Structures are given as structure tokens and as C-alpha cells.
Amino acid sequence: MPANLPQIYLDAEKRYREARTPEEKIAALEEMLAIIPKHKGTDKLQADLKHRISKHREQSQKKKGAAVSKSIYHIDREGAAQAIIIGPPNTGKSSLVESLTKASPEVAEFPHTTHKPTPGMALYEDIQFQLIDTPPISHEYMDPEMADMIRRGDIIIIMLDLKADLIGQYEDTLSLLASLRIFPEGTDIPDDVRRPCFPKKILVVVNKMDNEKDREDFAVFKELTGIKLPAVGISILQGNNIQEFLQALYTVSNIIRVYSKTPGKDPDMKEPFVIRKDSTLEDLAAKIHKDIAQKLKFARIWGKAVHDGQMVQRDYIMNDGDIVEIHL
Ligand SMILES: Nc1nc2c(ncn2[C@@H]2O[C@H](COP(=O)(O)OP(=O)(O)OP(=O)(O)O)[C@@H](O)[C@H]2O)c(=O)[nH]1
Ligand SMILES: [Mg+2]
Incomplete structure (x- = not known):
């Protein structure tokens, strides 16, 4: 090399x-x-x-x-993270994928419109999230393959309807996930669960927050449930809080972006490497190639937490936005 x-x-x-x-x-x-x-x-x-x-x-x-x-529920992960949008009928799952991606799942006024998952890529700054629209879920029936898809995904977006029985929808969806042994990351698993569990990153999205009165209802929902999960109120119809939703998705995904640079040249600011938060320089090198991880001598970093071109070693913890020049 x-x-x-x-x-x-x-x-x-x-x-x-x-x-x-x-x-x-x-x-x-x-x-x-x-x-x-x-x-x-x-x-x-x-x-x-x-x-x-x-x-x-x-x-x-x-x-x-x-x-x-191949099953329709096997969708290869693409982009920075795969987020599965789940929820009761008619909450706006398909509308979200339709409005933020190039995919065009069917949207309709009546419930149970969607019968198969549809993926699409949503742009957030310089990265993309894969959003997957899914059929509505209920305690009565769920395709086992859909359960597996939810378990495989990086993030679950629980989508609820502000104009419906919001608290009921929220509690039902969490209990349905619990019946699949899926729990929010970092929460205690109930003692009676014997088989392996699936801790997941979860973002709650309350849709149809169209006006001021709806904003108040969303605030009341948060207060009454004492919700600990990250939650964002949006209106796809009015375009309210869509950027906030993408920002929340980025925060929940627990990733950072770093940019590569060759000595004497400008960095490539177009396509970042996406790595887990708290990754070290060595983790980044290993992600590029295991040989690079082995041969890595040091790197120079430009970023918020360092002075320009600071020399760092393998154990340096990368920060969002770091520009890195690897030396072998
Ligand atoms: N008022 C209001 N209506 C919305 C909003 N977003 C979507 N809708 C409407 O809600 C209805 C259902 O939207 P869909 O996107 O089909 O909902 P879904 O969750 O995919 O429904 P299923 O596939 O049946 O589970 C449609 O009539 C949408 O136009 C919103 O922000 N505000
Ligand atoms: Mg739908």
C-alpha cells in the first residue's frame, strides 16, 4: 500500500x-x-x-x-440505517414514505390499504435513511415474516394517529411488540420472558398534528403517558415538523458521519462514512478494510474537538463531522 x-x-x-x-x-x-x-x-x-x-x-x-x-419481507438494508414504520391502520405510514422518498406506496382514506412492505430512501443532509412502509398491525394477526423483518431492522418507527385513540394505539403497539419479544433498547426486560429478546431503537411519530389545537393534544399525550421514548409530532399533510422528524431519526440511530481526506487535497465532503457513535479511529479503519486497520499508524483530524490537523492514535474517539486523513 x-x-x-x-x-x-x-x-x-x-x-x-x-x-x-x-x-x-x-x-x-x-x-x-x-x-x-x-x-x-x-x-x-x-x-x-x-x-x-x-x-x-x-x-x-x-x-x-x-x-x-425471496420473500417480500426480505428487504436488503441500504443507506445509513433501516427504519421500519409500523402502526395501526390509517395512521399515515404510507403517506410518510410517499412524501419523503421516491417510492409510491398507495395512500387512501380507508384503513388496511397497504398489504406489502415498500422501501424508499429518505435524504437527511448528506446521508440517506431507508424507510420501509408496512401493512397495519394488530393483535389479531401479524405475518410471522413481518415480525422477523421488524426484528432485523435497525430502528422501529411507531406511527400513530393524533385524531384516533392515541393513547390506546400507543399502548397496543408497545404490547404487540412485547408479544414479539421486542423491547425498547435500554429498558428492563420483564422476568417472565424466557426466550431471547430483541432490544430495538424506537422512535414514536404522532401524525396528523395539523394545527395548534393538535399541538396541545400532542403535549397532553406526552404528559399523560409520561413517555420515555423519543417522540415527535408531525403533520405530513401540512408539512409540520418533517425536518424535526428526520433529525430525531438521526439522533435515535446513534450514528455519526466522518469525511475522508488525502494529504494536500480538499476533503470529500459529499459522501461521508457512516459509523456508530463512540467509534474509534481503529473502528473506522476496520470498516474501510481490515488491512487498513492493521497497517494504520496514525491519522490527522480536523473537527470540533481537535485543533486543525491534530495527530491522533487508534483509540481516538471519532466525532460527528470529523475530517480524517489516514496514514499507514
Ligand atoms: N389530517 C391528516 N391526514 C393525513 C395526514 N397524513 C396522512 N393523512 C391521511 O390519512 C389517511 C391514511 O393515510 P395512509 O398513508 O394511507 O395511512 P397508512 O398508515 O399507510 O394506512 P394503512 O396502509 O391502511 O395501514 C389518508 O387519507 C391520508 O391522506 C396528516 O398529516 N393529516
Ligand atoms: Mg399504508
């Missing part, structure tokens, strides 16, 4: 991580293989890239063979 990470390699690596299909992944990996200098020091990395290319080729072949058998 050269002393510093070539930016074009990082760009190709980014394309690899964001690629959706095996074909796109193969194309990005082939590019990475073409970029890295060929000498002893990069033997392992070259072998690893070749291994990954052949793995994706196999996948691509299998996919062509098996085709359509």
Missing part, C-alpha cells in the same frame, strides 16, 4: 459498500483491484478482493437460477 490511502480507492470502496446488486459489487471490486499497487505489501489485500469477486459471481449465478423465491 502507498503511505496514504488513495482517494480513488476509497471512492471505489464506497461504491462497493453502496452497491445493491452483485453485478455492481463486482464492478466496484474490480476497480479496487485495478487501483491498488501490485507488490508484496498488498498481496493479502489483492487475494481478498479476488475472493470477494468470486463470491459475488457465485451469488449472481445463484440468484439467476433461483430467481423470484
Whole structure:
């Protein structure tokens, strides 16, 4: 490897991580293989890239063979985090995906409009969240595959209707999640739950907060329930608090953005690396490539908590907005 990470390699690596299909992944990996200098020091990395290319080729072949058998509830995670929007009928789940993404799930005045999940990407500043619209849930029936999808997701958005029995909807949804052994992260699990549980990040979104009176009702809801979960009131129809919703989603997701830079050049401020809050420089390097984590000597950082170009070591805790120049 050269002393510093070539930016074009990082760009190709980014394309690899964001690629959706095996074909796109193969194309990005082939590019990475073409970029890295060929000498002893990069033997392992070259072998690893070749291994990954052949793995994706196999996948691509299998996919062509098996085709359509994949469940509609298996939606590959994309973007910074996958957020599953759940809730009772008619609360505005489809409206939210319809208004914030390019997807167009059906929206209608009557309940039980949605019968299958629909994903879409919602832009927040320079990152994207994957929002998944789902059919309404109730104690009477839930597709087991839908339960598994909720368990796999990074974040659950509980969507409620301010104009309905709001407290009832809230309590019902939490008890339904508890029956699936899904609990808000950081809360105590009841003693009688014997099988493994699924602690999840949860954001409560109360929709149809169209006017001042509705804002008061939302405040009353928060007071009466003493809600500890993060909760935001919005109106999709009026466009109220939509940015606040995205901001809350970002906060709940517990991630930060860092930007890469090559010495002597301007940083790439367009496509951040998204990493977990409290990640170290070493975690970031490992996310880029395990070889980079191994060879990492130090980094220079530009950011809020450091002076410009400050030299930091592996255990440095990254901050949101940090610009990082990795030295190997
Ligand atoms: N007043 C008001 N109505 C809204 C708002 N957002 C959505 N609606 C209406 O609520 C109704 C239901 O919206 P949907 O998005 O279909 O709700 P859903 O939760 O996907 O419904 P199901 O798929 O049946 O579970 C539609 O008539 C929407 O126009 C809002 O902010 N205020
Ligand atoms: Mg719907």
C-alpha cells in the first residue's frame, strides 16, 4: 500500500459498500483491484478482493437460477440505517414514505390499504435513511415474516394517529411488540420472558398534528403517558415538523458521519462514512478494510474537538463531522 490511502480507492470502496446488486459489487471490486499497487505489501489485500469477486459471481449465478423465491419481507438494508414504520391502520405510514422518498406506496382514506412492505430512501443532509412502509398491525394477526423483518431492522418507527385513540394505539403497539419479544433498547426486560429478546431503537411519530389545537393534544399525550421514548409530532399533510422528524431519526440511530481526506487535497465532503457513535479511529479503519486497520499508524483530524490537523492514535474517539486523513 502507498503511505496514504488513495482517494480513488476509497471512492471505489464506497461504491462497493453502496452497491445493491452483485453485478455492481463486482464492478466496484474490480476497480479496487485495478487501483491498488501490485507488490508484496498488498498481496493479502489483492487475494481478498479476488475472493470477494468470486463470491459475488457465485451469488449472481445463484440468484439467476433461483430467481423470484425471496420473500417480500426480505428487504436488503441500504443507506445509513433501516427504519421500519409500523402502526395501526390509517395512521399515515404510507403517506410518510410517499412524501419523503421516491417510492409510491398507495395512500387512501380507508384503513388496511397497504398489504406489502415498500422501501424508499429518505435524504437527511448528506446521508440517506431507508424507510420501509408496512401493512397495519394488530393483535389479531401479524405475518410471522413481518415480525422477523421488524426484528432485523435497525430502528422501529411507531406511527400513530393524533385524531384516533392515541393513547390506546400507543399502548397496543408497545404490547404487540412485547408479544414479539421486542423491547425498547435500554429498558428492563420483564422476568417472565424466557426466550431471547430483541432490544430495538424506537422512535414514536404522532401524525396528523395539523394545527395548534393538535399541538396541545400532542403535549397532553406526552404528559399523560409520561413517555420515555423519543417522540415527535408531525403533520405530513401540512408539512409540520418533517425536518424535526428526520433529525430525531438521526439522533435515535446513534450514528455519526466522518469525511475522508488525502494529504494536500480538499476533503470529500459529499459522501461521508457512516459509523456508530463512540467509534474509534481503529473502528473506522476496520470498516474501510481490515488491512487498513492493521497497517494504520496514525491519522490527522480536523473537527470540533481537535485543533486543525491534530495527530491522533487508534483509540481516538471519532466525532460527528470529523475530517480524517489516514496514514499507514
Ligand atoms: N389530517 C391528516 N391526514 C393525513 C395526514 N397524513 C396522512 N393523512 C391521511 O390519512 C389517511 C391514511 O393515510 P395512509 O398513508 O394511507 O395511512 P397508512 O398508515 O399507510 O394506512 P394503512 O396502509 O391502511 O395501514 C389518508 O387519507 C391520508 O391522506 C396528516 O398529516 N393529516
Ligand atoms: Mg399504508
